[in-house]
Amino acid sequence: MSGGEQRVRRIALFGRSHELWPVAALLAQDLPSGIELIVVEDAEPVEPAALTIRLDDPLLARLGIGEDDLRRTKSAIFALGVDLLDWTGDGSRFFLAGSGSLPAIEDIAIHQILLRAARAYDQPERLAYLYQPFRLPARIAEAGKFVFPSGDPRSPLSMVRPTVQMDPDDCAALFRGRIGRNAMQIVQAKPKAQQFARESDRINRVVLDRDIVVEADFYIDVSGALSEALYGHAPQDWQTLADGLVFDRLLSAERPGLPNGAGRPAVARAIVGGLLLTTALRNRTISELIFASGEMTVEAAQKLVGSDAPPRSFDPGYLGHPWQGNLARLGGAAARFGPFLSADRITLHRQAVILADHLPARVDMDVEAREYNRRHRTVAEQIGDYMRLPFVLNQRTDVAWSAMREQPLPESLAIRLDQFRSRGRLVTFEGEIWDEQSWIDLLIGFGVVPERHDPMARSLDMAIMARRLKKLTGAFDQALASLSD
């Protein structure tokens, strides 16, 4: 390597608990012995939370963490998605499940064929009803069943995309347990404000409480404490999502025992002025509430969640350039989307993988930063769009929820919605995170009925299609029936 004298020799990683240790584990696994890793752990306890991770998550794959590892943890339970209750009106229910793609028939998507059929009978509003039998992962979950995906790609059961739900401490322990004993130096401390030295946009050293000094070539902030010491509470370059997601407070609590309603391990219930998430772990239940401070009192929020703690401020958004100089930020330091759909967790894991792939080779790290920032924005935009979609499509009449329908959309989400509403076509962009099927399920399930079907579906013989679709749902019925409760 040319410029060898400028190599990165030491990396300092700052963070807390379940955000810190996944990143530490990946770095400890991948870094060569010539690069020293210092982990500065903020040991303060974290707030109650439920972390949901897809089993096909890229970070789990990088670390070789599988079902058996997760099963051995204290809190983990497996699920297939989340129940969305009351989003399209009181009493409504939609199960949002990760899903592999449905097979197209003669290159035509199944929902297009169903739309043509529905329109032939002048009943396009029945699209969601007609489509429901094809949503096998959701049907499995709605029946109170669970299955891991089949390894046989021809099996309908290969469509399921399970998740694991666990608590933060368990998650931290799981990842920390992947690290070899001598892979890093660990310091339990917090960075102190006003006691770092800085040269232009590069950090030379960071002073921690207890006057410990950390010097490194590259700094990584996972939870935000280091950034706060540098930049204060108001992050620069923050791309807020608050205009589209009006809830500005977050409160969480845990209680022993499983939630009411067996077979519903994760529920996101729309309520007046907020969204209440209830997630079952193995031996307790986590409640997380995001709400609009103008619509719900603190007392009401505390009562709903079962907590006396004050709510935390919630300002969803992300940094446009989280890597500046020799400081890279991820996790809560770079993006905050909140607990819905475990968006923060997905973001962190994606960022960790991207960061590992763009670790700086030398102290001059502009190109790595540029590419990391670009990919981070792609992740953030993807997550922001998908997370926002059900809020945009909600059909509730109370003030906060109504307001979220009316806000202007990011261009990418507007294109997706326009195309689907117009002709049932799902537009995809760079770096898709969620399954295409999940987008389609969500759009149809929340009542979007395309104005027209794909004109190419006109070429299909609908009598033949009826038989082929029936055969497909028959296979799904059979797969579902074969599963035990």
Next chain:
Amino acid sequence: MTDRTDQLVREIVIVGGGTAGWMTAAALSRKLAGTDTSIRLIESAEIGTVGVGEATLPQIREFNRMLGIDEAELMARTSATIKLGIEFRDWGRAGDQYIHPFGVHGEPIGPADFHHYWARENADGQAGDFGSYCLAITAARQGRFDLPPDNPASLLNAYTYAYQFDASLFAAFLADYAKERGVDRIEGKVVAVERVAENGFIQSVTLASGEKISGDLFVDCSGFRGLLIEQELASGFDDWSDWLPCNRAFAVPCVTVDPVGPFTRSTARSAGWQWRIPLQHRVGNGLVYCDRYISDQDAVDMLMAHLEGEAIADPKQLFFRTGKRKQLWNRNCIAIGLSGGFLEPLESTSIDLIQSGIMNLVALFPERQCAAADVNEYNRLMDLEYERIRDFLMLHYVLTQREEPFWRDLREMAWPDSLSAKIEAFRRRGLVPQYDHGLFQPPSWLSVFIGQNLLPEAWDPRVEAMSDAERSGHLQRIRQSVEKDASQMREHLAFIDGYGAGFVGPKARAS
């Protein structure tokens, strides 16, 4: 919800034949079969087609699959050979040679991408030629080919392929296909275009014979002149000739003398470059150049002086301007092929851009009023495609160490920011452009970067976690595996013969 039957496109008019016109006709006739949609294609025997685009990209196999075309039959009727990539000669410096393959280099041996381990090994002077870790390249160099396995045992065995064929015969093949599926070919020259006053949509075209052809949707495949999209609808043109300045070409076929390798060749010349595309019955050749740096006479002399065998036709001169229409879909007219834009024949993107236009049209096939959402989305997708191809083509020109004025000027001009950032990222840290939507993926960029002597100054630090001995062992194993797998393939022409794809002659027609 209202009945939208009256909104359906019932009549499609394609203006222009050639590769673009007949690919469009074939695809639409297949996808709209049984819908009572009439498809008429107007072409004039008096107007020649450009017809020199002979090399393709692997994506064309997806097009063939969509149409249900039998591959061996297609190859037999179009004199097709296999293409595993493009060999570039003299592009970095005189004497340089590399292949841009339709396959990957190496396989994963650690958390970093393979090329980082190669770069580290190369820094120690221990690495083999980068292409020697790629099966498609090694097979191409050995003049061998076999169909790729459906389920490759490892990434090392994963490669794909395209064809080199006679574009005129390909158009004829598709014309037969389309006509069998009801496409009506109309002989004639368009002399007038009538439009709807309220919205400017094209209503009909009038032929020299006086016949008026009306339609709901018009596809302009009229070539460079853009009869409908530009001459009538004035859609505008994004001129990219400052970035891709070659603007002329001579093309000439010759008899085959050298081996018919499964690859296209592109050789840099003093003010442009020369192609060699071996078919089964002849070799297609051409010289692409910029008239600011070389005269037409010198260009044609240069081409003729470098033919491997006797020319079998007079050289044909072509004129072009690189760029694209500002709106490839305007009102009820979609420009597909040269009418929409042209970049360079350098990476065989012409037919692929036709295919992209068709696939996007199929995906966004409109109703009669052509919803703005569909038009905008089509134009967005095609703009993205053109821009990414442009950057990749430019890469070949700017990463040169040649000293002739043509090459020096290209190297020293202002590059698009998007391209500068990609080159800088690779030079500094071996980072390769990654995107989901785009024709050219990391193996393509890597082959040009490294093939034209841009080596990364630094590599992924995770590479250092592997010992030198282990890394060398992996690289040696991969090379040996690639060499062995390639040597077990059939000789290229033996494959074609055994596949039942031997050329049946220009007049032959499948039963």
